[in-house]
Amino acid sequence: MADAPSARVISPPGGVASAEWLAGGSGGADRLARLLPAALRGMAAGTAERGGPVPAGGPAAVAAALVQSAAGLPRHGVGAEQALEELSALLAAGSADPADPACAAHLHCPPLAVSVAADAVASALNPSMDSWDQAPVASEIEREFTTGIARLCYPDAARPDAVITSGGTESNLLGLLLARESAVTRPVCGANSHHSVARAAWLLGLPAPVVVPCVDDRMVPSALAEALAPLGAQAVVVATAGTTNTGRIDPLPEIAEICRRTGARLHVDAAYGGLALCSETLRSRVAGLELADSVALDLHKFGWQPVAAGVFAAREETDLQALTVRAEYLNADDDTEAGLPDLLGRSLRTSRRPDAFRMAVTLRALGTSGIGALVERCCANASGVHTMVDDHPALRSWGAPELSTVVFRPMTADELPGTAGDDLVAQVRRTLLEDGTAVIGRGALPTGPDGEAQLWLKLTLLHPHAQPADYRALLDAVATVAADLRTSVTRESPVAS
Amino acid sequence: MADAPSARVISPPGGVASAEWLAGGSGGADRLARLLPAALRGMAAGTAERGGPVPAGGPAAVAAALVQSAAGLPRHGVGAEQALEELSALLAAGSADPADPACAAHLHCPPLAVSVAADAVASALNPSMDSWDQAPVASEIEREFTTGIARLCYPDAARPDAVITSGGTESNLLGLLLARESAVTRPVCGANSHHSVARAAWLLGLPAPVVVPCVDDRMVPSALAEALAPLGAQAVVVATAGTTNTGRIDPLPEIAEICRRTGARLHVDAAYGGLALCSETLRSRVAGLELADSVALDLHKFGWQPVAAGVFAAREETDLQALTVRAEYLNADDDTEAGLPDLLGRSLRTSRRPDAFRMAVTLRALGTSGIGALVERCCANASGVHTMVDDHPALRSWGAPELSTVVFRPMTADELPGTAGDDLVAQVRRTLLEDGTAVIGRGALPTGPDGEAQLWLKLTLLHPHAQPADYRALLDAVATVAADLRTSVTRESPVAS
Numbered sequence: 001m002a003d004a005p006s007a008r009v010i011s012p013p014g015g016v017a018s019a020e021w022l023a024g025g026s027g028g029a030d031r032l033a034r035l036l037p038a039a040l041r042g043m044a045a046g047t048a049e050r051g052g053p054v055p056a057g058g059p060a061a062v063a064a065a066l067v068q069s070a071a072g073l074p075r076h077g078v079g080a081e082q083a084l085e086e087l088s089a090l091l092a093a094g095s096a097d098p099a100d101p102a103c104a105a106h107l108h109c110p111p112l113a114v115s116v117a118a119d120a121v122a123s124a125l126n127p128s129m130d131s132w133d134q135a136p137v138a139s140e141i142e143r144e145f146t147t148g149i150a151r152l153c154y155p156d157a158a159r160p161d162a163v164i165t166s167g168g169t170e171s172n173l174l175g176l177l178l179a180r181e182s183a184v185t186r187p188v189c190g191a192n193s194h195h196s197v198a199r200a201a202w203l204l205g206l207p208a209p210v211v212v213p214c215v216d217d218r219m220v221p222s223a224l225a226e227a228l229a230p231l232g233a234q235a236v237v238v239a240t241a242g243t244t245n246t247g248r249i250d251p252l253p254e255i256a257e258i259c260r261r262t263g264a265r266l267h268v269d270a271a272y273g274g275l276a277l278c279s280e281t282l283r284s285r286v287a288g289l290e291l292a293d294s295v296a297l298d299l300h301k302f303g304w305q306p307v308a309a310g311v312f313a314a315r316e317e318t319d320l321q322a323l324t325v326r327a328e329y330l331n332a333d334d335d336t337e338a339g340l341p342d343l344l345g346r347s348l349r350t351s352r353r354p355d356a357f358r359m360a361v362t363l364r365a366l367g368t369s370g371i372g373a374l375v376e377r378c379c380a381n382a383s384g385v386h387t388m389v390d391d392h393p394a395l396r397s398w399g400a401p402e403l404s405t406v407v408f409r410p411m412t413a414d415e416l417p418g419t420a421g422d423d424l425v426a427q428v429r430r431t432l433l434e435d436g437t438a439v440i441g442r443g444a445l446p447t448g449p450d451g452e453a454q455l456w457l458k459l460t461l462l463h464p465h466a467q468p469a470d471y472r473a474l475l476d477a478v479a480t481v482a483a484d485l486r487t488s489v490t491r492e493s494p495v496a497s
Numbered sequence: 498m499a500d501a502p503s504a505r506v507i508s509p510p511g512g513v514a515s516a517e518w519l520a521g522g523s524g525g526a527d528r529l530a531r532l533l534p535a536a537l538r539g540m541a542a543g544t545a546e547r548g549g550p551v552p553a554g555g556p557a558a559v560a561a562a563l564v565q566s567a568a569g570l571p572r573h574g575v576g577a578e579q580a581l582e583e584l585s586a587l588l589a590a591g592s593a594d595p596a597d598p599a600c601a602a603h604l605h606c607p608p609l610a611v612s613v614a615a616d617a618v619a620s621a622l623n624p625s626m627d628s629w630d631q632a633p634v635a636s637e638i639e640r641e642f643t644t645g646i647a648r649l650c651y652p653d654a655a656r657p658d659a660v661i662t663s664g665g666t667e668s669n670l671l672g673l674l675l676a677r678e679s680a681v682t683r684p685v686c687g688a689n690s691h692h693s694v695a696r697a698a699w700l701l702g703l704p705a706p707v708v709v710p711c712v713d714d715r716m717v718p719s720a721l722a723e724a725l726a727p728l729g730a731q732a733v734v735v736a737t738a739g740t741t742n743t744g745r746i747d748p749l750p751e752i753a754e755i756c757r758r759t760g761a762r763l764h765v766d767a768a769y770g771g772l773a774l775c776s777e778t779l780r781s782r783v784a785g786l787e788l789a790d791s792v793a794l795d796l797h798k799f800g801w802q803p804v805a806a807g808v809f810a811a812r813e814e815t816d817l818q819a820l821t822v823r824a825e826y827l828n829a830d831d832d833t834e835a836g837l838p839d840l841l842g843r844s845l846r847t848s849r850r851p852d853a854f855r856m857a858v859t860l861r862a863l864g865t866s867g868i869g870a871l872v873e874r875c876c877a878n879a880s881g882v883h884t885m886v887d888d889h890p891a892l893r894s895w896g897a898p899e900l901s902t903v904v905f906r907p908m909t910a911d912e913l914p915g916t917a918g919d920d921l922v923a924q925v926r927r928t929l930l931e932d933g934t935a936v937i938g939r940g941a942l943p944t945g946p947d948g949e950a951q952l953w954l955k956l957t958l959l960h961p962h963a964q965p966a967d968y969r970a971l972l973d974a975v976a977t978v979a980a981d982l983r984t985s986v987t988r989e990s991p992v993a994s
Contacts, residue, residue, distance in 0.1 A: 033534070080862045095622045106630075113621070126803045135593070338923075348666070348696075465518070
């Protein structure tokens with residue numbers, strides 16, 4: 001091969017000199033450096049314009065702002081700088097920004113700048129993770145990262161493995177799919193499980209999950225044992241380590257033991273709680289995770305990545321062979337035999353963004369100890385805010401947080417009959433959202449006198465630099481708005497008082 | 498609500514002053530501006546180190562570079578700047594860069610800088626598209642963009658709609674899923690269809706697709722009519738507008754007419770060819786697209802977006818109701834009734850990145866006319882390179898390109914018996930890849946004497962600023978390497994000559 005032409009013969013040819021629009025190639029970094037200031041200028045201006053956690057005025061005001069900006073599919077363009085500055089300003093002004101502590105409804109984290117900067121490089125080079133010749137080193141970086149995550153979940157397993165997903169929803173889908181492919185076709189999950197479990201069963205053509213009762217938002221082991229009795233090894237149990245409503249963690253060791261005894265498979269949805277593994281002090285809360293056949297993780301929750309940053313870990317790498325697929329143009333047998341790594345079977349997607357790159361850069365920057373420290377801060381904040389709720393004259397708490405979720409309810413809602421209390425809770429949330437004060441969450445929990453569902457407010461605390469005191473005004477705002485609404489309810493329908 | 502606290506009471510509180518790690522919030526743009534130079538410095542250094550379209554040395558050399566860099570899950574971090582600069586350099590040095598014309602194997606485009614810059618803002622603000630209170634204006638921008646795309650596909654339909662996907666694979670999955678949910682459960686596709694069609698059927702628990710024969714990589718209408726005869730309205734036909742192997746476009750009007758007559762549904766995988774709709778001169782090539790029930794598009798092919806940038810368009814917005822799902826914490830009925838838009842049913846995912854934002858910014862910057870012009874350049878390049886192949890003494894062409902794919906074969910491969918010719922073709926590709934000269938594609942087509950598969954090389958031309966002359970050295974390199982390999986094959990097994 002001495003006569004093979006060198007790379008330099010072919011590139012960069014003259015035609016590329018006009019490539020002023022491209023992010024990659026020679027000069028790509030300079031072109032990005034010239035364009036990014038317009039985007040960041042717009043972002044800063046829009047953030048200042050918003051001023052708070054979310055734009056005021058609700059959907060109508062936000063939609064009106066867009067009409068004025070005339071986005072859409074124009075026939076002719078305005079150029080890169082103008083488009084970037086204007087639309088970045090629009091996006092920032094109209095966003096619910098989780099970097100503001102008062103934006104605390106969902107498992108929706110404020111991303112780390114280091115991850116965002118890394119993502120820009122990944123976007124510019126655009127490795128696509130479906131074949132080695134589109135992602136030579138990106139695939140190696142991903143493999144090293146997923147191996148690391150697999151070992152974090154399964155420190156004692158001989159051959160654990162993990163793949164990147166678009167989030168907890170796809171990871172739960174994989175949990176049921178791998179079960180289905182080993183002829184385990186009866187999903188069983190707690191009443192506390194995420195809606196994606198039932199949706200995955202529907203997508204895969206499996207029966208709807210058998211739902212196991214919960215107490216205090218945790219699966220009841222004896223009820224699980226009863227549900228499994230007629231199903232045995234046909235069942236795949238989905239337990240939860242960090243529920244969406246309350247952050248509660250199912251009793252994993254007991255659940256794993258019941259699964260072992262009955263021969264059922266076990267998948268744990270640890271999309272929320274999984275990264276507690278990075279903290280020496282919190283790791284024990286998710287003990288038992290290593291007993292699951294598979295685990296869903298999500299670094300766009302604890303992990304402070306922009307969406308998407310899902311991981312699916314399996315205790316046995318051979319389980320992932322269910323994803324194997326052949327496509328002549330991507331992973332021909334002779335290419336694989338010749339040593340080109342086969343990436344196609346690492347995902348249900350084909351083209352795939354290298355989300356592992358920014359996760360790997362983040363871990364390199366902070367270390368697992370740094371991520372663990374941020375998880376600890378959020379959990380400590382939740383404890384602190386829970387205490388503030390308990391001490392508050394107008395609020396009551398649902399229970400002590402296990403992770404970083406604080407669930408509470410204005411006491412005044414309890415004074416209203418029927419569903420009027422729930423209506424009030426829902427209206428408190430919408431009022432704070434629509435006037436731009438705060439973004440807080442909601443969840444139905446079976447706390448009524450006869451176990452019927454009641455609506456609660458929740459704060460999902462993922463701001464790693466906030467302190468409990470940052471949430472005091474928010475709690476007071478909830479109480480004030482609830483009192484105002486109660487007054488108007490009483491005025492409109494005196495019978496309710 | 499005169500007494501409701503203003504946003505300013507709650508934020509920004511003192512605790513956030515220490516938020517030096519976050520990309521969002523007040524000061525987020527400044528923090529990004531301080532970090533991005535380290536990332537871009539690394540990217541520029543790595544790109545210069547690589548020098549060509551792909552790192553030389555193949556998988557072993559690339560993996561060795563990673564071992565030296567020690568990525569993975571370290572317990573302690575090195576800080577943001579160092580992690581960014583080192584790993585960005587590693588990624589750039591080890592990438593197959595489609596901004597180099599000699600990286601032309603796949604539907605793997607060089608992204609536009611404007612899209613990459615917009616994506617950084619989206620990552621920093623991190624809207625998640627599963628509920629309005631996580632993505633107020635991002636959801637409006639997405640809605641306007643998807644409406645625009647739906648109208649591009651279906652200019653005369655009364656109520657078209659579109660949703661964002663992770664790519665052609667997910668869009669094809671949606672095509673079969675929506676069929677399944679209307680009790681249409683027998684997939685039928687051409688032999689030229691993408692592997693994701695069969696994989697979607699498998700995922701959804703549907704029967705494997707009935708495969709319709711092709712001639713010249715196009716579905717044969719009479720064969721489709723025959724296949725549909727026993728299936729009728731139970732069938733969902735998947736046609737292709739731009740095959741992965743050759744860029745051929747199925748005869749859509751004839752196929753649509755057969756589907757209409759038999760009552761079959763029609764989904765068109767236009768992941769490659771769909772954006773030809775943006776070009777006045779090329780639009781006629783995908784005529785008939787508007788007759789399909791649904792269409793897969795992919796702006797990370799023509800569209801010059803980083804992965805992911807898929808769109809799924811449906812002629813009837815009501816078809817998308819199959820995706821409807823309820824989750825109390827995201828789209829409770831009373832919130833929807835109170836006017837909060839319900840986003841959850843716009844995707845199979847839950848948390849979801851606002852990929853529509855960078856697509857909308859790109860369209861605002863270039864207009865559909867700008868995108869159309871880039872599509873035209875790539876198709877013109879393919880015609881020019883095809884002519885060069887035809888004129889080349891050592892290469893032969895498979896046929897004239899319909900989009901931007903050039904399929905060819907070194908003539909010397911035809912001189913070898915049995916599978917030796919295919920082996921030589923495969924080795925030419927791997928040799929050029931592993932010595933860092935070029936990234937070219939491969940595909941099997943039924944061109945053997947008795948219609949058996951033969952291996953061809955392909956160039957998928959997505960570099961919008963290259964010219965045909967930029968590919969001359971690459972064609973010569975293919976011929977040279979093929980001749981070298983032929984000599985060694987002849988020397989090793991004289992009988993083969």
